[in-house]
Amino acid sequence: MRYSSRLHIDLSIFAENVEKLRKLCPQNEIIFMVKANAYGHGVASIVQFSNNELGIREFGCASVGEAIYLRKKLPMNKFDIYVFSELNLGIENFNLAYLNQRILPVLNCDKDLDFVLGSSDFDKLPICLKFNTGMNRLGFDYQKVDELIKKIKQSGRNSIYHLMTHFSSASLSMVKNKKNIEQRARFAEIKSTFKAAGISVEKTSIANSGALEQGIGHEESHIRPGLMLYGPSSLAPQIQEKSLWNGRLISRLETQIIKTFPVTKGQPIGYGATPAFEKGIIGIISLGYGDGFTNNFQSVYLKHGNSKVRVVGRVNMDMAQILFPEDSTVIEGDLFEVWSDDSDLFQKICHQTKTIPYEIFCQLTSRIPRVYSIK
Ligand SMILES: *Cc1c(COP(=O)(O)O)cnc(C)c1O
Secondary structure: OOOOOEEEEEHHHHHHHHHHHHHHOOOOEEEEEOHHHHHOOOHHHHHHHHHHOOOOOEEEEEEHHHHHHHHHHOOOOOOEEEEEEEOOOOOHHHHHHHHHOOEEEEEOOHHHHHHHHHOHHHOOOOOEEEEEOOOOOOOEEHHHHHHHHHHHHHOOOOEEEEEEEOOOOOOOOOOOOHHHHHHHHHHHHHHHHHHHOOOEEEEEEOOOHHHHOOOOOOOOOEEOOOHHHHOOOOOOHHHHHHOOOOOOOOEEEEEEEEEEEEEOOOOEEOHHHEEOOOOEEEEEEOOOHHHOOOHHHOOOEEEEOOEEEEEEOOOOOOOEEEEEOOOOOOOOOOEEEEEOOOHHHHHHHHHHOOOOHHHHHHOOOOOOOEEEEOO
16 A cells, blocks of 8 residues: 555545536436446445435446445445446345345346346346447347337336436537437437337436536436546547536545656666656656556656656656656655646546546556545
């Protein structure tokens, strides 16, 4: 565990983001996506705060294991957990979790649906269905709605608890991109087919962050935001100016400069003896790929106060080298922020590291303590 490197998470900013989202979508209930340890932010603390302080009642995980972990961590809290991809239906321990712990499997294939419809234990389990309307990953084929309805009716059921689909291209324009237009139309069609067949659908949802940032998905009962609530936009750079989202990053990645020394231009630095870009001061930071500060950060420009600084040489397991300008006043023991609540700087980091906010957050390892504060 690190002591001087940490991911600082400001829950007041998080609360502001949730408030902003509720203003944007006043009619919708939120299923807050907290898979992958709440996108690296620490799932138990994030869910506890969301549930107790912000009144969020529904959360989304990827695997049933994540859901059970969360339930164990917060046994007294009242919330529902949807499991979206790794259901493990049919395994006794997991079946018990679904039956007794308000954990809802989002069924996405015939095998799982057949299991639920065919098991008398599950006859009270609310049915959640995810349709493949063009994502082509998981989900029931949108062209087989009639067959599915027949099967559901034959089992004696006449209601669906939650019907959903997921966009493949929500980072692109919702109104111009063909895939998005197609997926929206197909989902509307699925809903009306269920209705026409006399199967009631209690809840529906379609929108992830990218769609919500473009004002899409409000006609459904629920929304399923993930990334946006942690701060960043998930839209592609070319359409980011059209985003309705002005969230702030809730995290700040802080480390410490553990050593400084002057270098001349071309002086070899660390592994690979990489030459310094120019004359300046090297500051060694306590972050490396063992923390999730990967080699994608090599040569990336960052900021320290008002100075532009640059990662020089290879990133090591435990450390990395930052080149400060010659006239910098940086000294050993100084704090160094890789990113802060400044969303623009964060976007630039994603761009330079050729990665996406999702990945930068998720790759932070457990050696980095998550530290929470509230104003
Ligand atoms: C992860 C996920 C979301 C949230 O996506 P963001 O882009 O983070 O908002 C919504 N729905 C499903 C099914 C997901 O898997």
